[in-house]
Amino acid sequence: MGKAVRNDLHGLEISHKELQTLTNLPVKDELIIIINPFKKIVKDILEKIKGSEGATVVFLSFSTVVFGYVLFDIFIKIFATWITIPSWLLLIFLLIWGGSFTQIFLYYWWKKRLKTLKSHMTHSLQILLQDVDRYNAVIKAIDINDQIEEAGNPEVRIQKREKVIEALQLTRSDLVRALKTERILRENKSFILRNTELFVNNLATLTAMQVTEQATEHGRLLNEAFQIALDVQSEMKKLQSQEGVEGIGG
Incomplete structure (x- = not known):
């Protein structure tokens, strides 16, 4: 927004995070592209450069890159003296390799979550x-x-x-x-299927209460519960039918 x-x-919008919490499923899950955060950082830096503090932003950005490279170079010279290629070339290779490996991992993790969502x-x-x-x-x-x-x-x-x-x-x-x-x-589908009579009894109770309380506000709420119960019973019958067919097929 x-x-x-x-x-x-x-607070009115139902966010992806809240939706995943409510359903306990990875709904609306999107593949994480690791290059996107870097694009955002570069974009923010370019926007700040256009402002009044442009020179400071350029200096800090350049200093951060140089400082990071110097630390990497010192580490290589102390702990990896057997490496003969230039440290800057090694750094580029490691960044590309590490980024590629991470992206492949994120892709398969995302596909696994999609499979979980589809199955449920x-x-x-x-x-x-x-x-x-x-x-x-x-x-x-x-x-x-x-x-x-x-x-x-x-x-x-x-x-x-x-x-x-x-x-x-x-x-x-x-x-x-x-x-x-x-x-x-x-x-709780398996439990409900094994105890269908409990839900049938609840439906009968709701029906009786609905008849006596129809004209009241409480009756309106009960009527909603009654409609939900009817839908639940209908779904349970469908599930039982599916279980019966699967049992015969097995």
């Missing part, structure tokens, strides 16, 4: 991740709209902003709750 994001948008991905989780993307996109759109307004376009101001933010907060809570529920069901 923008650098000057408004306070009421802080459920239809429900896939839908929830799409919902999170749409939710985050709405927040991004609001942030961009705020920046356009602050640039001198008051006509784009969001009407009833408080209600919009409140709705987003409720949506966020729903998404977090759904992600936690999906993780519990996914990580």
Whole structure:
């Protein structure tokens, strides 16, 4: 989001890190390219050079490079006297070799995490991740709209902003709750399949409570729980069917 994001948008976005914590899976995992941090450092240095402290930045950057090379050269001359090639050439070779090895390791580690994600991905989780993307996109759109307004376009101001933010907060809570529920069901699938009667009994209890409390606020919450229970029971039947087919196939 923008650098000057408004306070009421802080904490609303569901970040990749939070998503991984909620699902206990490497969702939205991206391959780390080791050259990117160096590109960012060079870019920051070039931007600072254009400023009033340009000469200082150039001096510090050059001094850091030279000091690092001098330390490496001294180390080679003391502990690796058998090396005959110039130390600067050796340093370049080691940097290229080390960078290549690290990048290959990061690639295979990333592929392994993708494989883990694919093996644990459920239809429900896939839908929830799409919902999170749409939710985050709405927040991004609001942030961009705020920046356009602050640039001198008051006509784009969001009407009833408080209600919009409140709705987003409720949506966020729903998404977090759904992600936690999906993780519990996914990580306890085998237990649930062995104890389906427990969930059937809970469903019957929820049904009875829903009938008597329909008109109350508590009844509204129970109705939501009832709908969730119905979805859970439906998913359990699907899982049982899959287990039965696998058992016959085995």
